[in-house]
Amino acid sequence: xxxxxxxxxxxxxxxxxxxxxxxxxxxxxxxxxxxxxxxxxxxxxxxxxxxxxxxxxxxxxxxxxxxxxxxxxxxxxxxxxxxxxxxxxxxxxxxxxxxxxxxxxxxxxxxxxxxxxxxxxxxxxxxxxxxxxxxxxxxxxxxxxxxxxxxxxxxxxxxxxxxxxxxxxxxxxxxxxxxxxxxxxxxxxxxxxxxxxxxxxxxxxxxxxxxxxxxxxxxxxxxxxxxxxxxxxxxxxxxxxxxxxxxxxxxxxxxxxxxxxxxxxxxxxxxxxxxxxxxxxxxxxxxxxxxxxxxxxxxxxxxxxxxxxxxxxxxxxxxxxxxxxxxxxxxxxxxxxxxxxxxxxxxxxxxxxxxxxxxxxxxxxxxxxxxxxxxxxxxxxxxxxxxxxxxxxxxxxxxxxxxxxxxxxxxxxxxxxxxxxxxxxxxxxxxxxxxxxxxxxxxxxxxxxxxxxxxxxxxxxxxxxxxxxxxxxxxxxxxxxxxxxxxxxxxxxxxxxxxxxxxxxxxxxxxxxxxxxxxxxxxxxxxxxxxxxxxxxxxxxxxxxxxxxxxxxxxxxxxxxxxxxxxxxxxxxxxxxxxxxxxxxxxxxxxxxxxxxxxxxx
Amino acid sequence: xxxxxxxxxxxxxxxxxxxxxxxxxxxxxxxxxxxxxxxxxxxxxxxxxxxxxxxxxxxxxxxxxxxxxxxxxxxxxxxxxxxxxxxxxxxxxxxxxxxxxxxxxxxxxxxxxxxxxxxxxxxxxxxxxxxxxxxxxxxxxxxxxxxxxxxxxxxxxxxxxxxxxxxxxxxxxxxxxxxxxxxxxxxxxxxxxxxxxxxxxxxxxxxxxxxxxxxxxxxxxxxxxxxxxxxxxxxxxxxxxxxxxxxxxxxxxxxxxxxxxxxxxxxxxxxxxxxxxxxxxxxxxxxxxxxxxxxxxxxxxxxxxxxxxxxxxxxxxxxxxxxxxxxxxxxxxxxxxxxxxxxxxxxxxxxxxxxxxxxx
Numbered sequence: 001x002x003x004x005x006x007x008x009x010x011x012x013x014x015x016x017x018x019x020x021x022x023x024x025x026x027x028x029x030x031x032x033x034x035x036x037x038x039x040x041x042x043x044x045x046x047x048x049x050x051x052x053x054x055x056x057x058x059x060x061x062x063x064x065x066x067x068x069x070x071x072x073x074x075x076x077x078x079x080x081x082x083x084x085x086x087x088x089x090x091x092x093x094x095x096x097x098x099x100x101x102x103x104x105x106x107x108x109x110x111x112x113x114x115x116x117x118x119x120x121x122x123x124x125x126x127x128x129x130x131x132x133x134x135x136x137x138x139x140x141x142x143x144x145x146x147x148x149x150x151x152x153x154x155x156x157x158x159x160x161x162x163x164x165x166x167x168x169x170x171x172x173x174x175x176x177x178x179x180x181x182x183x184x185x186x187x188x189x190x191x192x193x194x195x196x197x198x199x200x201x202x203x204x205x206x207x208x209x210x211x212x213x214x215x216x217x218x219x220x221x222x223x224x225x226x227x228x229x230x231x232x233x234x235x236x237x238x239x240x241x242x243x244x245x246x247x248x249x250x251x252x253x254x255x256x257x258x259x260x261x262x263x264x265x266x267x268x269x270x271x272x273x274x275x276x277x278x279x280x281x282x283x284x285x286x287x288x289x290x291x292x293x294x295x296x297x298x299x300x301x302x303x304x305x306x307x308x309x310x311x312x313x314x315x316x317x318x319x320x321x322x323x324x325x326x327x328x329x330x331x332x333x334x335x336x337x338x339x340x341x342x343x344x345x346x347x348x349x350x351x352x353x354x355x356x357x358x359x360x361x362x363x364x365x366x367x368x369x370x371x372x373x374x375x376x377x378x379x380x381x382x383x384x385x386x387x388x389x390x391x392x393x394x395x396x397x398x399x400x401x402x403x404x405x406x407x408x409x410x411x412x413x414x415x416x417x418x419x420x421x422x423x424x425x426x427x428x429x430x431x432x433x434x435x436x437x438x439x440x441x442x443x444x445x446x447x448x449x450x451x452x453x454x455x456x457x458x459x460x461x462x463x464x465x466x467x468x469x470x471x472x473x474x475x476x477x478x479x480x481x482x483x484x485x486x487x488x489x490x491x492x493x494x495x496x497x498x499x500x501x502x503x504x505x506x507x508x509x510x511x512x513x514x515x516x517x518x519x520x521x522x523x524x525x526x527x528x529x530x531x532x533x534x535x536x537x538x539x540x541x542x543x544x545x546x547x548x549x550x551x552x553x554x555x556x557x558x559x560x561x562x563x564x565x566x567x568x569x570x571x572x573x574x575x576x577x578x579x580x581x582x583x584x585x586x587x588x589x590x591x592x593x594x595x596x597x598x599x600x601x602x
Numbered sequence: 603x604x605x606x607x608x609x610x611x612x613x614x615x616x617x618x619x620x621x622x623x624x625x626x627x628x629x630x631x632x633x634x635x636x637x638x639x640x641x642x643x644x645x646x647x648x649x650x651x652x653x654x655x656x657x658x659x660x661x662x663x664x665x666x667x668x669x670x671x672x673x674x675x676x677x678x679x680x681x682x683x684x685x686x687x688x689x690x691x692x693x694x695x696x697x698x699x700x701x702x703x704x705x706x707x708x709x710x711x712x713x714x715x716x717x718x719x720x721x722x723x724x725x726x727x728x729x730x731x732x733x734x735x736x737x738x739x740x741x742x743x744x745x746x747x748x749x750x751x752x753x754x755x756x757x758x759x760x761x762x763x764x765x766x767x768x769x770x771x772x773x774x775x776x777x778x779x780x781x782x783x784x785x786x787x788x789x790x791x792x793x794x795x796x797x798x799x800x801x802x803x804x805x806x807x808x809x810x811x812x813x814x815x816x817x818x819x820x821x822x823x824x825x826x827x828x829x830x831x832x833x834x835x836x837x838x839x840x841x842x843x844x845x846x847x848x849x850x851x852x853x854x855x856x857x858x859x860x861x862x863x864x865x866x867x868x869x870x871x872x873x874x875x876x877x878x879x880x881x882x883x884x885x886x887x888x889x890x891x892x893x894x895x896x897x898x899x900x901x902x903x904x905x906x907x908x909x910x911x912x913x914x915x916x917x918x919x920x921x922x923x924x925x926x927x928x929x930x931x932x933x934x935x936x937x938x939x940x941x942x943x944x945x946x947x948x949x950x951x952x953x954x955x956x957x958x959x960x961x962x
Contacts, residue, residue, distance in 0.1 A: 262835045436872070440853070440887030
């Protein structure tokens with residue numbers, strides 16, 4: 001999991017690539033590097049450092065006349081984060097420099113073929129510059145060399161290369177994201193548009209197997225032929241990718257939830273007729289015929305999937321299963337023609353989720369994506385996509401995208417339920433009215449932040465945190481615990497409230513607060529009994545509840561009345577709680593150790 | 603972050619400053635700072651750089667200015683965040699020919715609500731805040747100031763009010779006793795929204811002057827008049843009528859057959875079917891039940907013990923307040939936040955926040 005970027009154009013390639021790397025840091029941040037082409041003699045210069053991009057900025061010169069550069073920010077998959085393992089990697093003579101994102105699966109075999117070459121790092125990437133060196137020595141021009149080398153690589157990768165004496169950037173995409181930006185001042189390349197969103201909004205998403213040659217003009221090779229790049233316009237605000245007064249992106253993004261949710265539902269609710277408008281292309285007959293909806297996802301998206309599965313079973317009268325994407329297989333007992341598989345992924349680039357959706361596709365199931373990212377890989381792999389419209393999310397810990405994913409999946413459940421004749425228009429209207437009220441309810445919760453902050457600080461130094469809930473409140477318990485452990489490094493676990501007495505209760509002491517979600521659709525009365533069990537063991541109880549179900553809780557957080565979406569609103573309390581515990585402890589909230597925003601390796 | 607023409611009032615200030623060619627803005631924030639930061643971000647959308655400074659506790663306008671001392675090096679302007687003004691005023695205040703300290707002054711019909719300024723020739727003598735006797739001047743402090751770093755010393759030397767607050771008018775009086783405080787005479791657009799009902803005329807004026815990028819999910823049978831602004835995330839149901847001077851915020855729903863006239867409906871609010879709202883301010887996330895009527899017109903309004911006569915205000919419905927069906931709201935009523943009103947109740951006067959109104 002890494003971020004790569006490149007630029008060719010006017011002077012100031014150094015500054016442009018460094019700022020692109022800083023914008024990409026959320027993708028990984030244990031080492032960083034750049035390579036520059038000298039405009040006078042075509043020589044390459046490489047600067048790289050372990051640590052964050054700041055370290056690289058210190059090591060690099062303040063300015064350079066170079067018009068052409070590539071850069072990399074890394075998250076270790078092969079080899080520890082050292083200066084030597086940082087990209088760019090070069091060939092023996094330093095005449096080729098390469099930055100790479102993804103994994104070269106056959107790198108050991110390729111290394112054996114390159115026995116005469118000296119390798120200086122532990123990375124899989126380094127085979128690329130050496131392979132290029134050999135092709136160039138055999139007389140290939142740089143473009144032919146890159147095309148030949150990319151054919152020999154197996155795995156998922158995107159790379160950019162500079163070649164001494166060649167006034168341009170060469171780039172290849174295969175299963176790892178890569179996007180071109182067409183600016184007035186030159187052409188940009190990056191793993192993600194965030195790298196250059198402040199410079200241009202005209203972009204071209206590369207497809208698998210594409211080779212791009214950036215010189216004064218862009219040449220794009222696909223299937224051996226040159227093609228005209230398809231240019232799309234990004235509608236995100238560039239400033240939405242900056243922190244704007246907040247100390248952390250996560251805090252900003254928690255506060256953006258009402259706006260994100262309004263975007264999610266805007267124009268999609270048909271309350272009068274009790275239906276939704278998602279522009280989905282699946283034929284009604286097919287939706288009627290399906291026996292199972294499978295949701296595949298990782299991390300927070302997986303918990304959104306759990307919420308959705310229950311919505312689907314409740315509203316659409318269809319069996320719904322949720323699988324952690326890395327564990328997914330199209331197992332026996334199901335008919336692929338009667339299965340709809342939905343990939344839930346914020347970035348649309350999550351490698352595990354992409355593998356799972358490909359497996360479903362190969363088995364013959366219909367596939368669909370619920371994602372935040374237009375033009376992302378997943379949207380090209382599936383039969384149809386629904387966008388969650390949450391806007392860019394930079395903080396590694398997902399917040400607003402969870403809320404928007406659940407809201408979007410609820411719309412999908414209504415769509416399927418209506419097509420299947422399982423959901424009456426009256427019930428659908430009621431549900432959509434509840435959904436319509438969610439943005440305002442979330443804002444109400446955000447307005448009580450000072451109270452949540454006080455609670456978080458009071459309990460910050462506990463031994464462990466247990467989140468409990470039932471039904472719709474169960475995925476929220478899991479998500480609440482995930483948020484807390486991700487950013488505060490505290491031990492936190494989410495349990496189905498009824499499971500407490502089957503084991504976890506042994507962990508409960510007066511130093512382990514229990515955070516209970518007691519909401520509509522969350523069997524609050526039953527959870528209440530479990531809460532009494534932990535109170536009897538002396539554990540402090542923090543309750544997010546709609547009607548003060550638990551009058552004996554140590555802390556009350558009041559959830560507005562929005563029906564089966566109350567658990568989703570309660571989740572905002574747990575986000576704020578996690579944020580303030582982590583802030584109180586001075587954690588690097590936007591860049592928790594060992595974690596990266598979008599995980600594009602399996 | 604009160605909205606006028608579907609934009610926060612503060613945005614008109616930021617826009618006027620940006621249009622005047624100033625590109626560095628510091629927002630001193632306290633109340634609702636999260637919302638302000640979420641809305642304005644780094645200021646890129648307005649082509650300015652915005653920084654935020656938190657004022658906590660909030661001890662008056664002069665105290666707010668003290669918070670930016672470390673960020674200033676030379677002369678700077680101070681603008682109140684709740685006045686809608688033209689960029690012309692900012693240009694004049696920022697002009698090279700102008701010298702600090704200077705205070706913008708304007709003429710209004712009801713000076714008693716503001717700081718009445720006494721001017722002698724070309725310098726300001728005093729500012730009399732909300733004078734109790736009928737003021738003999740209609741010239742008031744417009745809330746735009748130009749200062750040099752000397753102002754920080756003047757703030758230190760100004761006594762604070764018994765409440766502990768220090769205000770800029772107090773600081774101006776300190777400065778006026780020692781040096782020349784120049785008045786910047788201004789006759790352009792100046793609207794103050796210090797009282798909630800000021801929102802309605804402000805909204806009306808803004809809808810007259812500015813184009814609003816209206817959008818939303820408007821049923822084809824709905825009647826939408828000129829000078830109506832609907833957010834692109836708003837929805838209007840069949841046969842609903844939106845009359846002039848009306849603004850709907852994000853995610854507002856106006857259901858079938860409702861009539862909304864000369865009203866500001868803030869984000870996430872819902873107007874039930876058949877409701878009639880005239881001259882009304884509906885707070886965020888409020889719910890108005892079916893067939894509830896706010897008849898509108900002029901009335902006496904009482905706020906914090908002060909009586910305001912002949913105010914055009916149908917009613918104010920607070921944030922998150924839920925009104926049942928068939929409620930009747932008499933003109934001039936002010937219903938607080940988080941109030942719950944039962945079906946068919948009749949509301950007249952002031953309702954405190956968090957009140958539950960049962961049917962009598």
